[in-house]
Amino acid sequence: MDVSDLRVAIFSGNYNYVRDGANQALNRLADYLLRQGAAVRVYSPTSKTPAFEPKGDLVSLPAIPIPGRPEYKIGTMIPPSVKRDIADFQPNIIHVSSPDVTGHRAVSLARRWDLPVIASVHTRFETYPRYYGMAFLEPAVLATLRRFYRRCDAIFAPSDSMAQLLREQRMNYDVGIWTRGIDRDIFQPGRRDLAWRRSLGIKDDEPVVGFTGRLVMEKGLDVFSDAVDRLTKRGVKHRVLIVGKGPARDWFEKRLPDAVFAGYQCGEDLGRAVASMDMLFNPSVTETFGNVTLEAMAAGLPVVAAIATGSESLVTDGVTGRLVRPGAIDLFCEALAHYCTDAEARRAAGEAGFRASQRYGWDAVNHELAEAYMRVIRQHNEGGRQPRSQVP
Structure with missing residues (x-):
């Protein structure tokens, strides 16, 4: 079997109506597969x-807005017309990317039609309740996720650390890696633009602590704000640059009144914004990979991140940045102060991060997933799927 023999039906909760790391990865995957025939x-x-x-x-699926997060939708069903479309397409593998209603329905359809089905894991959904005062729901969310992923032939994590967590959570017997790539034309040190920084009121000698991503509480905005407060109280010279948009922007602006909010950026503008920072601060524990971390490394920035899935597979503590226990405000402050006050340490970590980022290329990582598709198809057709009763 060759890549050109693949017929892949991808089910996504959000393929292109909101720009985030998960759907951009899926779009790059589709583009690669199509280019291979x-x-x-x-x-x-x-x-x-x-x-x-x-x-x-x-192909559009029926959906309703998610309560409290209307920018996202949740699929409600796979109607008969879409089922006929899938049957006419004749996929030889189904790829689900979200454990939502239509994801569950797609897995059920695959099992009914005896088709191999894999799932890619993009978000640690079980961590979300803690950011909305409902941490007691985490065990129930984990149980629901486990039921979903165990019904698949295999699941794929974007990092080694996330794959290990999925194994520990007993999500599936077959856990593979589908990592992420980087667009080196966009994310590179050469995109740094001091004139653009000046236009935002940032002086050349002010170390910039940056944040990029959707402005939602599960990205650790409270931890970010608290650590910046400590930095200010210590009298460490710095500026904060926030790049992104989201429902928590008003809260974030009130919490950090002296920060510069550059809004949503994409393409070359995003590359310029990232390269014009002096360090990235990513306190999130919900990421499975951390695209923003890799983008910052490719731009030559040190990264201060929480010890969490994704980040600990990318950042080497003391070499390309600092890894800090989640929620440890004082330790985050110490790490940020180190890079704000030591230009040589900042330069060395940034250069190390740039070198480490060079091994991530989109075509290479998508080729590995295509190879995994073919392995799963072969095993499924040979009856090699792990019975659900034997999944640990």
């Missing part, structure tokens, strides 16, 4: 105002 069809909720043009054929 494979057939790809994507099933996802859609919007009249998509964030970007999708790769491949996109």
